[in-house]
Amino acid sequence: MALFSSLSERLNHIFSKLTKHGRLTELEIKGAMREVRIALLEADVNIFVAKKFIADVSEKAVGQEILKSLNPAQQVIKIVNEELIALMGSSNAKLEVADRPPTVIMMCGLQGAGKTTLCGKLAVYLKKQGKKPLLAACDIYRPAAINQLQVVGGKAGVEVFEKGTQNPVKTAKQAVEHARSMGYDTLIIDTAGRLHIDDALMQELENIRKEVSPAEILLTVDAMTGQDAVNVADTFNKRLDVTGVILTKLDGDTRGGACLSIKAVTGKPIKFIGVGEKLTDLEAFYPDRMASRILGMGDVLSLIEKAQEAVTEEQAKKLEKKLRDASFTLEDYLDQFESLKKMGGAAAVMGMMPGMSKLKIKESDFDERKMERMKAMILSMTRKERDKPEIINSSRKKRIAAGSGTTVQEINQLLKQFEQTKIMMKQIRSGKKLPFMR
Amino acid sequence: MGLFGKIVGALKKTRDGIASKLSALFARGIGDDFYDELEEILISADISVTTAEDIVEQIREEAKREKLKDKEYVVDLLKDVIEDTLCEAEVPEIEYPAVIMLVGVNGVGKTTTIGKLANYFVRQKKSVTVAAADTFRAAAADQLTVWAERAKVRIVKHEEGSDPSAVVYDAVSSAKAKGTDVVIVDTAGRLHVKANLMEELKKMDRVVGRDYPEAHFYKLLVLDATTGQNALSQARLFDEAVDLDGIVLTKLDGTAKGGFVISLCGELKIPVLFVGTGEKMEDLELFDAEEFTEGIL
Structure with missing residues (x-):
C-alpha cells in the first residue's frame, strides 16, 4: 500500500531498482518517471506542474551523459533535485523596503490560511531586525478577528491600529497616516480571508492596494493545500500582482507539494515558511532545503x-x-x-x-x-x-x-x-x- | 430542491472542471493512455492516488473496450463506483441528548461550523449549549460568542489559556442539570502530528465519556475542502486519537473539489455528515452521496 509512503520512499524504491542495472535505458527512465509523477501527485504537486516537471527531467535524463555515466541512479536523483530547486526559485528572497517610510506589507489569502497569526510573526521578525512595525486590523468580517489581532499584537509587543468595522480601505489609509505621524517604519495590514472567486471581496483588496501602494503583497497559503493551490495562487496573483508567498503550517506531515505548484504558476518567490504556533516560528524559505525535504533527503x-x-x-x-x-x-x-x-x-x-x-x-x-x-x-x-x-x-x-x-x-x-x-x-x-x- | 441546488451550485465550478476534462479526453479518442489520463483527472479533484487507481481499475474491468468510446457509459460507471464508495461508511443517526465535539487542524473552520451547527439544531427545536474549549487561539472564545448570539444559544467559556477539559466539564455538567438536548464543543485547531496536543484532545474525550455517559457522543473531524492528500493523514491520526464518528467538509463554495472524502469513506470508513457551503449561518447541508457524486462529476 503506497498511499502513505513518502515521496522519498517512492524515489528510493525507484532508484534502488535502477541501481541494480548499472545503466539506464530510455524505457527504464520512462518507467521510473511514471513513479516519480505519482509520487509528486501524492505530495500534492499540481497535475500540470508535475507533467511539465517530468517532461523536463526526462529530457535531461535520457541524454547521452546519463547513459554513459557510471552511476545512473545518483545522476537521476541529482537531476530531479536540481529541477525541483530550479522550479522553486534559486535563492531566498528578502522583504522589500519602501523608499519613503512606512513600508506597507499587505497580507492576503483564503480563510484559515493563517494570516492573523502570521502578522504577529512578521512583526516579531521585523522587530528583531531593528524595525518598528505597526499592525492594522482590516478584517471586518470574521467575528472577533480584530480582537485576535489585538491579542497577537499584545504578545508581539506591537501596536495594533483598528477602526472597528468601518470600510477596510479607509482603515488602511488611516493606518498609513498613523504610521507616518507616529514614526513607524513598517505597516503590516491584516485582511479578511476570502475566496479567490468572491469578486466583491477581491475588489476590496484591489482598492486597498490602490489606496496604500504596498511594497509587499504577501499571499498566505496553507502548506496542506491540494490541487486547487494553482487556482488560488493564480487568481490572487492576477488580481493583485502579489510580490511573494508565505507557506504556513509546514510543521505538519504534509509533503508541501503545493509550494512547487504555486511557484510554477505565479513565478513569485516563496519568502517565508511558518513552522509552528509560537510567534517566533517563522523561517526564511530556502528552495534547496525545501527540495531536499520534499524528496525526503532531509533538510541537512x-x-x-x-x-x-x-x-x-x-x-x-x-x-x-x-x-x-x-x-x-x-x-x-x-x-x-x-x-x-x-x-x-x-x-x-x-x-x-x-x-x-x-x-x-x-x-x-x-x-x-x-x-x-x-x-x-x-x-x-x-x-x-x-x-x-x-x-x-x-x-x-x-x-x-x-x-x-x-x-x-x-x-x-x-x-x-x-x-x-x-x-x-x-x-x-x-x-x-x-x-x-x- | 433548495438543498440540492445549493450543493450542486457550490460544486458547479468543480463540475465544469472534471466534465470538460472528460470531454476533452473523449474528443482525443481512446488511446493507450486513456486510463492514465482518466486517473489524472480523478487525482486533479484531490482524490487520493490509491483511490484513483482503484476506481480506474474497476472501470477497466467493467468496461469492454468498444464500450469505452461511449462517454455516457463511462461517466455512469464512474458515478456508480464513486457513489458506492461514498456509501461504504454508514452515517450515524443523531440521538439526544447529544454531545458533539469538533476537532481538526488549524484554520479549517471549526468555530464557524459550530455557529452553523448550533443554528441547525435550534431550527430543529432543540436546546443547544456551545462550549468554548478552544482556550488557546487568541480571541477564539470571542468569535464563538458572536456565533452563539447569532444562533441564540447558550455559551460556556473560561479564560484564555485555561484548561479546555474544564470548559468541557462545565458545559456537560450544566447541560445535564438543565436537560439541554445538544452540547457542541469547539476545540483548538491542532496539527495531527503533535502528540501532546492530541493527548489534550483525548482528555476532553474522556471527560465527556466519564461525566456524561448517558449522552450520545459524536466526534466530528472538520476538513477543509481545499486540503490535498494530507486530509487522509489528518483523518487517520485524529481517528486513532478519539475514534471519529464523522466528517464535516467545509469551504466547498471555493473551486476545490474535496475529492479526498471518497478515500475517507472507502478506506477509513468514516462517513461525511455535513457540508459547509458558505459563510452564512444557514450555509450548512446534510451530506448526500448522490448529490456529491452528481456535483463532482
Whole structure:
C-alpha cells in the first residue's frame, strides 16, 4: 500500500531498482518517471506542474551523459533535485523596503490560511531586525478577528491600529497616516480571508492596494493545500500582482507539494515558511532545503545550523571519542536529550534527518513529555548505574521506578532504547552506511 | 430542491472542471493512455492516488473496450463506483441528548461550523449549549460568542489559556442539570502530528465519556475542502486519537473539489455528515452521496 509512503520512499524504491542495472535505458527512465509523477501527485504537486516537471527531467535524463555515466541512479536523483530547486526559485528572497517610510506589507489569502497569526510573526521578525512595525486590523468580517489581532499584537509587543468595522480601505489609509505621524517604519495590514472567486471581496483588496501602494503583497497559503493551490495562487496573483508567498503550517506531515505548484504558476518567490504556533516560528524559505525535504533527503543544512547553535565543538569531539571507545553512557544519553531540546525538540530534528521517513519514526515516540520521563528515570539512577547500565537488575529497576514516579516497564523500554541508540551511533560512526544512506 | 441546488451550485465550478476534462479526453479518442489520463483527472479533484487507481481499475474491468468510446457509459460507471464508495461508511443517526465535539487542524473552520451547527439544531427545536474549549487561539472564545448570539444559544467559556477539559466539564455538567438536548464543543485547531496536543484532545474525550455517559457522543473531524492528500493523514491520526464518528467538509463554495472524502469513506470508513457551503449561518447541508457524486462529476 503506497498511499502513505513518502515521496522519498517512492524515489528510493525507484532508484534502488535502477541501481541494480548499472545503466539506464530510455524505457527504464520512462518507467521510473511514471513513479516519480505519482509520487509528486501524492505530495500534492499540481497535475500540470508535475507533467511539465517530468517532461523536463526526462529530457535531461535520457541524454547521452546519463547513459554513459557510471552511476545512473545518483545522476537521476541529482537531476530531479536540481529541477525541483530550479522550479522553486534559486535563492531566498528578502522583504522589500519602501523608499519613503512606512513600508506597507499587505497580507492576503483564503480563510484559515493563517494570516492573523502570521502578522504577529512578521512583526516579531521585523522587530528583531531593528524595525518598528505597526499592525492594522482590516478584517471586518470574521467575528472577533480584530480582537485576535489585538491579542497577537499584545504578545508581539506591537501596536495594533483598528477602526472597528468601518470600510477596510479607509482603515488602511488611516493606518498609513498613523504610521507616518507616529514614526513607524513598517505597516503590516491584516485582511479578511476570502475566496479567490468572491469578486466583491477581491475588489476590496484591489482598492486597498490602490489606496496604500504596498511594497509587499504577501499571499498566505496553507502548506496542506491540494490541487486547487494553482487556482488560488493564480487568481490572487492576477488580481493583485502579489510580490511573494508565505507557506504556513509546514510543521505538519504534509509533503508541501503545493509550494512547487504555486511557484510554477505565479513565478513569485516563496519568502517565508511558518513552522509552528509560537510567534517566533517563522523561517526564511530556502528552495534547496525545501527540495531536499520534499524528496525526503532531509533538510541537512538546517539541521547542521541548529546543531551548531546547540552543541559546542568541544562537546561534539567528546561525544565522538566516547563513541569510539564505546563508553557512551546513560549520562551522555541525558546530555543528548538536552541538546535535542535546544535544537527544537526531537521531532523537529527527526524531520530534518536524511532517510528518517523510511525509518518510520513516529513523532509520538519522541514526545517531549516522554523525554521528560526518561530524564527523570536516568536522574533517579546512581552514578554507577548510569555508567554501567548492565548492573541494573530487577530490584534496582523497582527502586528507580519508585524514585522517578514511573514503572518498571518504562525503565526496560528506556534501557532497550539506549542499547539501540548505541548500536545505531556505532554504525554511523564506523562509516558503515545504513541502508537508506545511499 | 433548495438543498440540492445549493450543493450542486457550490460544486458547479468543480463540475465544469472534471466534465470538460472528460470531454476533452473523449474528443482525443481512446488511446493507450486513456486510463492514465482518466486517473489524472480523478487525482486533479484531490482524490487520493490509491483511490484513483482503484476506481480506474474497476472501470477497466467493467468496461469492454468498444464500450469505452461511449462517454455516457463511462461517466455512469464512474458515478456508480464513486457513489458506492461514498456509501461504504454508514452515517450515524443523531440521538439526544447529544454531545458533539469538533476537532481538526488549524484554520479549517471549526468555530464557524459550530455557529452553523448550533443554528441547525435550534431550527430543529432543540436546546443547544456551545462550549468554548478552544482556550488557546487568541480571541477564539470571542468569535464563538458572536456565533452563539447569532444562533441564540447558550455559551460556556473560561479564560484564555485555561484548561479546555474544564470548559468541557462545565458545559456537560450544566447541560445535564438543565436537560439541554445538544452540547457542541469547539476545540483548538491542532496539527495531527503533535502528540501532546492530541493527548489534550483525548482528555476532553474522556471527560465527556466519564461525566456524561448517558449522552450520545459524536466526534466530528472538520476538513477543509481545499486540503490535498494530507486530509487522509489528518483523518487517520485524529481517528486513532478519539475514534471519529464523522466528517464535516467545509469551504466547498471555493473551486476545490474535496475529492479526498471518497478515500475517507472507502478506506477509513468514516462517513461525511455535513457540508459547509458558505459563510452564512444557514450555509450548512446534510451530506448526500448522490448529490456529491452528481456535483463532482
